Amino acid sequence: MPKLTLNSKTYTQHEGDSVLTTLLANHVDIPYACQQGLCQSCLIRSPNQTPPPESQKWLQETQRARNFLLACQCHPTEDMELELDPNEQPFLTVSIVSTKPLSDDIIELIIKHPDNFDFHPGQFINLRRHDGLVRSYSIANCKKTDNTLELHIRKLSDGKFSEWAHQSLNTGDTIEMQGPFGDCFYIQSDPEQPLLLIGTGTGLAPLAGILYDALAQGHTGPIHLYHGSRDQAGLYWVEELSKLANTTHNFNYLPCLSGEEASSPFQSGRAHDEALSDFPDLKNHQIYLCGHPNMVKEAQRKAYLAGAPLHRILADAFTASDSK
Ligand SMILES: Cc1cc2nc3c(=O)[nH]c(=O)nc-3n(C[C@H](O)[C@H](O)[C@H](O)COP(=O)(O)OP(=O)(O)OC[C@H]3O[C@@H](n4cnc5c(N)ncnc54)[C@H](O)[C@@H]3O)c2cc1C
Ligand code: FES
Missing domain, CATH: 3.10.20.30 (Beta-grasp domain)
Structure with missing residues (x-):
């Protein structure tokens, strides 16, 4: 051995x-x-x-x-x-600027990043608790002059990190951060290309980052966002995104409910099923998939079968960590 x-x-x-x-x-x-x-x-x-x-x-x-x-x-x-090399990707101590609820089980956590920290909206960072427990969270905002990052953290029952973050993190506290990582972000190769964004739960965080970045960079092609959950309590920002869709000619937003009867503005069905049924031919689309690993896996396969080349399907599956 x-x-x-x-x-x-x-x-x-x-x-x-x-x-x-x-x-x-x-x-x-x-x-x-x-x-x-x-x-x-x-x-x-x-x-x-x-x-x-x-x-x-x-x-x-x-x-x-x-x-x-x-x-x-x-x-x-x-x-x-x-050998361990703590200098390669160091954890940096950052402070919590604010926390506020986005829904019954999701908080927005704003942290202040160091001056030299560069990122693409939609990438993710690792947060490390003081006892060493590490979890990944996606960046939901574009670069800001006040050096802040916006994270959306969903509380899972018995979730070691997420329950602690909901209960114990407060303005002024410090935490360690490492990153950014991941290649699920907007690249302006063709500003007219149709973008299809599909997410479940806090999969909206990276998708929001990608959406706002695309709009800020002057993307003119159609952008369709499908956000899914079993019930209404699992969705958030419905009003904000509906308003944005009403005032932005190339942005369309569809909140989807898979576990209950839906009426306007909601659509009945799973987000990826609705998206794939509305867009059966995806050979010209750039696709972003974020959230539950099962959804990401199934949507990847279906998007590929609908003609999307693999290099144009970018995904972040929110895989669970094993216990430490
Ligand atoms: C690239 C990446 C980006 C991520 N971005 C975000 C984000 O923006 N917001 C966010 O809230 N989370 C995000 N996650 C998930 C996050 O890293 C943690 O896994 C999550 O917060 C659970 O950690 P925990 O310690 O609270 O739960 P754990 O103690 O690790 O798990 C508790 C229980 O919940 C189950 N579980 C764990 N994760 C999930 C899940 N995703 N869905 C359903 N059940 C689960 C476990 O199997 C276990 O039974 C991301 C994950 C990855 C890999
Ligand atoms: S890459 Fe996440 S634990 Fe190894």
Whole structure:
């Protein structure tokens, strides 16, 4: 069985385990969240070996060249030396500017980012609680002169981070932030291209970032936003987005309810089913899918079958993290 060496200590890697699983089983303090290669919080490096390709798939060319790897995606078959590099993607201490409810179970959290922090609206950041628990949240706003980021956090029952954020985070508190990450954001390659935005729950956060960024950059093609939930309590910003749709000629908004009878402005049905039925031919669209992993997976497949090339389907699945 391969051996992992970190800080002069050696750990045995059992078959089927990832480097992350092995290190955690040996009580090594390493940040992690999604365990699916998305959040990049488990980034480490090997000082002298090329890591297995699957552990570098999501990384930038420059990180690959320096032997960085995602510990949760790394299953080495040979002995491997490892080192933690906190300077590569440091967690920065940031302060909470405000929190306010957006619905019964969703809060808006405004945090102040450092001057040199650059991002695209729709990307996500990792937040780290003081005990090391890390979770990812998407950026819902365009760049602002007051250096603020807007996050939408839904409270899950027994959700370790989200319940704590709802109950305990207050104006003036500090938290650690890392990022930004992800490639689900607006790129103005063709300002006339139709955009189809589909999201469930707080999947609206990255989609709002993308929508406002596209409008700010002068996108002239039609933008259709389908926001879905089982019931009305799961939707938010219905009034604001309806108003925006009424005053913006190229923006159309459809809030969808999959679990109850709907009347105007709501539509009955699942957001992605409604979108795909309204747009059966997607070969010219740019598509953004955010929210529940099952919706994202199914909508990706259906959009592809409706003619959308894979490189024009950008997605952020809000995958759950395993317990720490
Ligand atoms: C790229 C990315 C972007 C994200 N952006 C956002 C965002 O903008 N807003 C937001 O609220 N969340 C977002 N998430 C999800 C977020 O990172 C956390 O997973 C979520 O807040 C739950 O964390 P928790 O510690 O409260 O729950 P946990 O303690 O991890 O889980 C509690 C229970 O809830 C279940 N669960 C976990 N996540 C989900 C889910 N998404 N849907 C249904 N059940 C779930 C778990 O299986 C478990 O049973 C994002 C995730 C990713 C990967
Ligand atoms: S990428 Fe490894 S924990 Fe998220």
